[in-house]
Amino acid sequence: xxxxxxxxxxxxxxxxxxxxxxxxxxxxxxxxxxxxxxxxxxxxxxxxxxxxxxxxxxxxxxxxxxxxxxxxxxxxxxxxxxxxxxxxxxxxxxxxxxxxxxxxxxxxxxxxxxxxxxxxxxxxxxxxxxxxxxxxxxxxxxxxxxxxxxxxxxxxxxxxxxxxxxxxxxxxxxxxxxxxxxxxxxxxxxxxxxxxxxxxxxxxxxxxxxxxxxxxxxxxxxxxxxxxxxxxxxxxxxxxxxxxxxxxxxxxxxxxxxxxxxxxxxxxxxxxxxxxxxxxxxxxxxxxxxxxxxxxxxxxxxxxxxxxxxxxxxx
Amino acid sequence: xxxxxxxxxxxxxxxxxxxxxxxxxxxxxxxxxxxxxxxxxxxxxxxxxxxxxxxxxxxxxxxxxxxxxxxxxxxxxxxxxxxxxxxxxxxxxxxxxxxxxxxxxxxxxxxxxxxxxxxxxxxxxxxxxxxxxxxxxxxxxxxxxxxxxxxxxxxxxxxxxxxxxxxxxxxxxxxxxxxxxxxxxxxxxxxxxxxxxxxxxxxxxxxxxxxxxxxxxxxxxxxxxxxxxxxxxxxxxxxxxxxxxxxxxxxxxxxxxxxxxxxxxxxxxxxxxxxxxxxxx
Numbered sequence: 401x402x403x404x405x406x407x408x409x410x411x412x413x414x415x416x417x418x419x420x421x422x423x424x425x426x427x428x429x430x431x432x433x434x435x436x437x438x439x440x441x442x443x444x445x446x447x448x449x450x451x452x453x454x455x456x457x458x459x460x461x462x463x464x465x466x467x468x469x470x471x472x473x474x475x476x477x478x479x480x481x482x483x484x485x486x487x488x489x490x491x492x493x494x495x496x497x498x499x500x501x502x503x504x505x506x507x508x509x510x511x512x513x514x515x516x517x518x519x520x521x522x523x524x525x526x527x528x529x530x531x532x533x534x535x536x537x538x539x540x541x542x543x544x545x546x547x548x549x550x551x552x553x554x555x556x557x558x559x560x561x562x563x564x565x566x567x568x569x570x571x572x573x574x575x576x577x578x579x580x581x582x583x584x585x586x587x588x589x590x591x592x593x594x595x596x597x598x599x600x601x602x603x604x605x606x607x608x609x610x611x612x613x614x615x616x617x618x619x620x621x622x623x624x625x626x627x628x629x630x631x632x633x634x635x636x637x638x639x640x641x642x643x644x645x646x647x648x649x650x651x652x653x654x655x656x657x658x659x660x661x662x663x664x665x666x667x668x669x670x671x672x673x674x675x676x677x678x679x680x681x682x683x684x685x686x687x688x689x690x691x692x693x694x695x696x697x698x699x700x701x702x703x704x705x706x707x708x709x710x711x712x713x714x715x
Numbered sequence: 716x717x718x719x720x721x722x723x724x725x726x727x728x729x730x731x732x733x734x735x736x737x738x739x740x741x742x743x744x745x746x747x748x749x750x751x752x753x754x755x756x757x758x759x760x761x762x763x764x765x766x767x768x769x770x771x772x773x774x775x776x777x778x779x780x781x782x783x784x785x786x787x788x789x790x791x792x793x794x795x796x797x798x799x800x801x802x803x804x805x806x807x808x809x810x811x812x813x814x815x816x817x818x819x820x821x822x823x824x825x826x827x828x829x830x831x832x833x834x835x836x837x838x839x840x841x842x843x844x845x846x847x848x849x850x851x852x853x854x855x856x857x858x859x860x861x862x863x864x865x866x867x868x869x870x871x872x873x874x875x876x877x878x879x880x881x882x883x884x885x886x887x888x889x890x891x892x893x894x895x896x897x898x899x900x901x902x903x904x905x906x907x908x909x910x911x912x913x914x915x916x917x918x919x920x921x922x923x924x925x926x927x928x929x930x931x932x933x934x935x936x937x938x939x940x941x942x943x944x945x946x947x948x949x950x951x952x953x954x955x956x957x958x959x960x961x962x963x964x965x966x967x968x969x970x971x972x973x974x975x976x977x978x979x980x981x982x983x984x985x986x987x988x989x990x991x992x993x994x995x996x
């Protein structure tokens with residue numbers, strides 16, 4: 401700090417200039433969102449005009465004929481994400497409870513940082529492991545087992561390919577557990593100790609305390625974490641692209657290959673030949689954007705209601 | 716509540732405890748397995764050539780991922796040049812003036828933005844830079860990475876700035892220092908290690924991003940000489956080699972994965988170490 405004396409006018413000017421400059425930078429966030437949405441809409445207009453609602457009800461994707469419809473991709477995204485979050489939720493909540501309520505302080509802290517390590521692994525590395533280690537294992541061990549013992553169910557029919565909807569569900573589950581766990585943990589930490597102490601004072605066992613004091617209090621926050629995990633799963637690109645088999649078909653069987661919205665973008669967008677093809681991919685991107693925006697909006701509302709000082713860095 | 720025997724309640728408690736412990740074990744199991752494979756496969760494929768040579772065509776033994784590592788470094792560096800200042804100045808606005816509605820909506824937008832799939836960021840960068848410049852380029856890749864960095868840096872920096880005690884600011888203001896200088900020289904400086912921690916974490920996050928580079932930087936089998944031509948990146952190479960049918964390329968991919976993981980954990984360890992120093996010192 402130089403000991404220069406500012407007159408009150410230069411000070412005012414300096415402060416208001418500073419305020420304006422920082423405001424511009426802060427508003428860039430809103431600008432980015434608007435530009436993203438605007439670009440996605442304008443770029444998908446040709447496809448929107450040409451195919452209308454048929455785009456999401458049909459399943460014909462043919463770059464040569466120039467007809468595009470995205471139902472198999474929608475189906476693949478929705479099914480893989482919902483199954484993954486369904487499997488991930490109990491495990492994540494259990495782990496978060498283990499960290500916050502059960503484990504001794506040090507064990508909990510170590511577990512929490514291991515979970516954060518899992519969250520920090522890049523998607524492409526999950527994919528690498530998925531395609532070179534997990535899918536061969538699924539093909540040689542898990543899928544034959546499922547076919548032999550549960551083959552009477554329509555979900556486990558067909559040949560064991562390895563790359564399949566099942567592989568995508570597994571890899572997605574592994575990838576979203578850390579996110580759901582760490583956010584659930586934050587939510588559980590926000591439960592006032594008085595609630596828990598009251599339950600314990602009434603003679604509740606630890607599980608009863610969790611069931612009656614902790615979980616009801618954290619319900620909307622946990623729901624927010626789960627919805628956020630769902631959004632992550634729907635937008636997940638690399639790992640899924642590497643293990644799902646990239647076949648645009650709608651099949652009840654989890655053993656057959658499938659395709660998702662981000663995967664088709666990842667595979668085809670760099671090599672589009674016609675404007676319409678690019679526009680159709682943009683429209684898939686637009687659907688993805690709208691869905692993830694809605695999901696994130698909802699999740700953040702739920703989470704913000706639980707804890708005001710929410711860290712953006714977590715997700 | 717229905718009264719149940721103490722035995723049943725204790726049994727339920729024990730059962731729930733065991734289930735939670737087992738669940739945690741199941742969650743951490745993949746971490747162990749994945750690390751085992753990365754370390755086992757990665758170390759066997761890393762040698763000096765890995766860091767100095769570019770990939771060889773399939774069938775030829777050897778080669779490395781030097782161009783990918785250099786490309787990643789260049790693009791992350793350029794992304795930080797944009798993402799870090801925008802994030803920090805935006806965070807300053809939020810801390811100093813952002814208590815109203817506008818501040819809240821900016822925070823909300825930042826949170827929502829960080830949940831948008833990164834492949835969409837890549838598409839937007841494609842539309843904004845690749846199409847007008849008529850070609851895939853390192854510039855477009857860096858732009859996409861910068862877009863991903865901004866909300867992360869903004870939110871982590873804001874957290875850090877908010878932790879600076881009000882009394883420090885008040886002391887500076889009472890000495891007649893204008894608010895803007897107080898912010899830059901007192902608030903930001905006291906929070907500096909925390910801010911750097913946030914930047915390191917954001918860097919670690921974008922270092923592993925693959926999807927936004929697929930159709931912006933595109934990747935390159937060779938060295939890139941200009942920022943306006945396609946550039947290789949480590950995660951892109953891992954992806955391309957992993958889905959190839961060649962064992963040699965798989966080996967390179969594992970090596971790349973090891974390098975990427977070591978680098979990311981190095982960054983987050985550094986971040987943690989910095990963060991710890993701040994509390995004790």
